Amino acid sequence: MHQTLMDLWYGFGIALQPHNLMWSVFGVLIGNLIGVLPGMGALTTISMLLPLTYVIPPVPAILMLAGIFYGSQYGGAIGAILLNLPSHPPHAVTCLDGYPLTKMGKGGTALGITMMCSFFAASVGIIVMIFMSPLLVQIAFKFGPTEICSIMLLGLLAGATMSRGSPLKGVAMTIFGLFCGVVGTDVISGTARYTFDFPELADGVELGALFMGLFGIADFLVSVNRTVVKITDTKMSMKDMRPSRAEIKEAFWPMVRGTLVGTLFGAMPGTGPTITTFIAYAVERKISKTPEKFGHGMIAGVASPEASSHSKTQVDFIPTMSLGIPGDAVMALILGALIIKGIQPGPQLITEHPDIFWGLIASFWIGNILLVILNVPMIGVWVRLLRVPYKYLFPAALFFIAVGVYSTKSSLFDVGEVAVFGIFGAIFLWLDFQIAPIALGFVLGPMLEENFRRAMLLARGDLMVFLHRPISAWFVGACSLLILAQIVAYVRRVRIIPPVHPGDELIAE
């Protein structure tokens, strides 16, 4: 306990160093700015700015990435509430009640409530992270290749099945992602695999190219001339954003419940943020005395999902940092960036790189306070940004993507890769696949292969080792439960995830 507080103090020292603080502020600001723009989710934003992190040291790089992440997440809520435009799927639920509130002239209040909930939920999430991570690390030290394999399997399976749409298609996309991770030179035998004689592919598929193709170009391809953005005339000033005392009271318990849902789901590897917000919303509607009012501007319908997504975001960092297993696509990207910087997330991270771990935690708080400070006076600017027409936005973003991918390795070949993954992504989206599981598969793929091969070598090829080792057996058990639940749900034709309103169909997770 005492030690934890000391560590936290140390973290604040790191995060408040001018150089680190500057990058953190920059990340939050840019993340918020791009997140507000229609069609730009957290993933697009982070992958576009990923190359920037290659030129700066690891600590400010990760602080900046995290800042971009929650900045863009917050920015996305603005578009969802004011324009009914979820640029990031978790906000799809926020639209349901946020937009009606805007139509009632209470958009400002909804944003104010969102801000309050985000801050509260993020703070709870951070506290959970502070106290849970060291505990998890103790367990994680008992992990051998067998355990790492089975927990990765659980994460991948959860990522594939616990999101929107068909679970089978999710599995297919996970496999595609794992396969993309295989491309390149095999570390053990040195064989070049699936490189089609391109020397550029020997180092594997470029992380940035894969992400930007799948989440950037593919999204442009399906959205261009297809999504019509209707601009509502919204004027917003600082005064509008302050919720009344009655409204705060109305939002308080939904906020607490949402935070709880988010925290629980955050601890489960592989569950995406979208499903978390759906569940938070469903819970709220279930226990409400006036469930019929949901969808017509209930404050609880904004407070609870927003709180859940923000606490989930924070708690998600626990498995990412302490086990090296990302919870969702965004975490996978952050993990990938860390690996590029030569830092292997895992149980050793906290002891070997305490500056990164505790600095990151402290920067979360600083970043969240910054978001509140930033958004109150800037809201007028954001509202104007929301009106940037798509026809200017996507060509500019396309250029940023191209130049960003190029700068990673000064390789035009990688820019070509972006186009290829863009086509793949567009086909997948067209066929109603979800593409987020690809990201998870791609980042975990090489680790899974290495650990699986090592585990099999140690166990002399006995697959039963996954059941003989107790920790691993638990994970395998959880996997079977997941599969069983899906089969039962399929047979009974129950919708595990409620249908979404049509506005967000084209948007990639």
Added chain:
Amino acid sequence: MALPRQLNTDHIAALMLVAMGAAIITIGLNYRMGTLVHMGAGFIPVTLGVIMTAVGILIGVLAPSSDGTGRRVALPQLPDKRGAVCILGGVAAFVLFGAFGGLVPATFASVFIAALGDRESTLKTSALLAVAMVGFGVLIFHYGLRVQLPLFTWGG
């Protein structure tokens, strides 16, 4: 099993997965397979190919109702042709003019071509946007972030 009268999304998805799985297996069999104890380079990819094929077949068999929400049974709308061509053309232009031209022509070409993809854009608005992005790009990426691509180059 009788062939379905009309192919829907899931049928095409299934065919695609089976084709991809088969391709992965075919290429993967060229690498050493090894045994479960000493896996060769081909072991994991071939396994992945097999799972992908199996999932594809499963999706195809369960097709009309496998989407639990019943959404989108018919084939979805194809992306806009002009938009798609211009977006991919924009990326291709960046690669081409990046190698033979440099940062300035590459920026102009990619933004200009991509912008033409929107049906509301005209030659003039696209060119203006492209010029603006050239200025911005040179400032930020060349002078600011020192991206290695020279402003003008030929082949180098």
